[in-house]
Amino acid sequence: MEEERVKSALEIAMERISALPELTPEEIAEQKEKQYGPVGEAVAGRFLSGAMTEDELPEELNKHTDQRQIVWFGAVSAFCRTLRFEEDPAITGRALKGLHRIAPGKKSLIEKAGVEFRAVVEEFEQEIHKEAQGIESLVLEPLGISGSAVRCNPAVNGQWLKKLAKISQSYEPRLEKLRAGLSQELRSPGS
Amino acid sequence: MKLFDGFYAYPWQGNDNNCNSYVFAGVLKEGKHVVVDPGHLITPYYREPGMERLLNGMDRDGLDGRDIGLVLLTHSHPDHSESAIVFRNEYHSLVAIHEADAPAFSHIGGKADIFLDEGSLEFSGSRIAALQIYHAPGHTPGHVTIYWPERHALIAGDCIFYRSTGRADLPGGDARLLGMTIRRLAELDIEHLLCGHAYGNPGIISGREEVQANFGYIRDLLY
Numbered sequence: 001m002e003e004e005r006v007k008s009a010l011e012i013a014m015e016r017i018s019a020l021p022e023l024t025p026e027e028i029a030e031q032k033e034k035q036y037g038p039v040g041e042a043v044a045g046r047f048l049s050g051a052m053t054e055d056e057l058p059e060e061l062n063k064h065t066d067q068r069q070i071v072w073f074g075a076v077s078a079f080c081r082t083l084r085f086e087e088d089p090a091i092t093g094r095a096l097k098g099l100h101r102i103a104p105g106k107k108s109l110i111e112k113a114g115v116e117f118r119a120v121v122e123e124f125e126q127e128i129h130k131e132a133q134g135i136e137s138l139v140l141e142p143l144g145i146s147g148s149a150v151r152c153n154p155a156v157n158g159q160w161l162k163k164l165a166k167i168s169q170s171y172e173p174r175l176e177k178l179r180a181g182l183s184q185e186l187r188s189p190g191s
Numbered sequence: 192m193k194l195f196d197g198f199y200a201y202p203w204q205g206n207d208n209n210c211n212s213y214v215f216a217g218v219l220k221e222g223k224h225v226v227v228d229p230g231h232l233i234t235p236y237y238r239e240p241g242m243e244r245l246l247n248g249m250d251r252d253g254l255d256g257r258d259i260g261l262v263l264l265t266h267s268h269p270d271h272s273e274s275a276i277v278f279r280n281e282y283h284s285l286v287a288i289h290e291a292d293a294p295a296f297s298h299i300g301g302k303a304d305i306f307l308d309e310g311s312l313e314f315s316g317s318r319i320a321a322l323q324i325y326h327a328p329g330h331t332p333g334h335v336t337i338y339w340p341e342r343h344a345l346i347a348g349d350c351i352f353y354r355s356t357g358r359a360d361l362p363g364g365d366a367r368l369l370g371m372t373i374r375r376l377a378e379l380d381i382e383h384l385l386c387g388h389a390y391g392n393p394g395i396i397s398g399r400e401e402v403q404a405n406f407g408y409i410r411d412l413l414y
Contacts, residue, residue, distance in 0.1 A: 139305070140305075143220050143260045144219050145285075146313045149307055149310035150306075151308060152304065156302045156304055
């Protein structure tokens with residue numbers, strides 16, 4: 001009688017894998033997106049940090065010829081994500097330059113998005129400025145402090161920070177629509 | 192120690208380095224006080240209880256330290272500002288400092304509720320006419336002095352001492368700016384020069400002639 005052989009861990013693993021059902025095309029696409037999307041995001045990150053020039057940007061994105069669309073969209077998404085209040089305006093400006101460089105055919109669309117973003121920022125800042133005047137009365141008036149020498153520091157005031165977060169959130173749907181619209185329009189390298 | 196009606200000085204009398212503190216008593220709403228430069232919580236070398244001594248001094252003058260509503264800081268150095276952190280955390284006092292000194296203050300754990308700019312400072316609950324805040328850089332970038340025109344008194348922080356000036360060699364210091372600041376302050380009508388430290392004398396120089404002589408000495412010797 002033939003002696004039963006002990007299976008190796010690799011053999012057991014391979015047996016289990018072969019028993020699994022085949023991946024669906026959607027699952028394969030999702031896996032590729034997970035794998036190559038971050039490559040595009042990393043390229044965008046290097047560009048935003050100044051470690052890469054405008055000329056190098058498309059070259060880097062085009063290196064991944066087999067998954068070019070996913071890499072491209074990863075970069076576009078990363079650039080679009082900079083359209084938010086908390087971002088350094090210089091970074092947002094550089095992201096728009098990056099989009100211009102990789103999608104020259106969509107120049108007017110990108111410019112329009114930039115103008116719209118700046119308009120939202122301006123509106124937000126005006127509202128903040130208006131509301132900030134209220135904090136003076138909140139902080140200084142209870143103690144009877146006044147004069148041109150005193151200016152409240154809203155960054156340490158809990159009530160103000162809550163108010164600021166609320167105002168910021170009220171603008172978020174507009175910003176999200178702007179980001180989503182732009183990234184959708186620039187979805188593929190041919191755009 | 193009462194200097195004027197509603198105004199007290201607490202010159203530091205320990206062995207370690209710590210600053211002189213000044214209190215405007217009952218000038219805020221609900222009779223709360225304003226303290227200028229409350230100093231060290233505990234001094235760094237001899238471990239002397241700076242804040243406790245200030246509170247004891249105030250207590251002897253019938254002032255409750257828990258009623259400090261506002262801490263004015265001439266600058267961020269811990270020998271002037273450390274106790275402000277405790278006043279804010281324990282007694283919910285507001286802390287005011289020039290914005291240029293706020294980052295250094297935050298390095299020792301301090302938070303500024305109010306930024307001080309050059310201009311007027313008024314307390315509606317008091318008989319004190321407006322104080323004038325002067326941006327006085329040189330010892331630190333955001334150093335301020337507090338001038339009380341009604342009493343011709345200047346709380347000078349670490350700009351000027353008895354026959355001496357504040358250091359300009361510490362981080363953020365600038366000897367040229369300090370010289371300009373001192374020349375500018377010398378133009379004020381000062382009868383009481385309330386210094387930030389008791390170097391060479393208790394740190395309170397009184398009398399116009401004596402104050403001018405002190406400015407003259409410094410001008411001739413250093414600038």
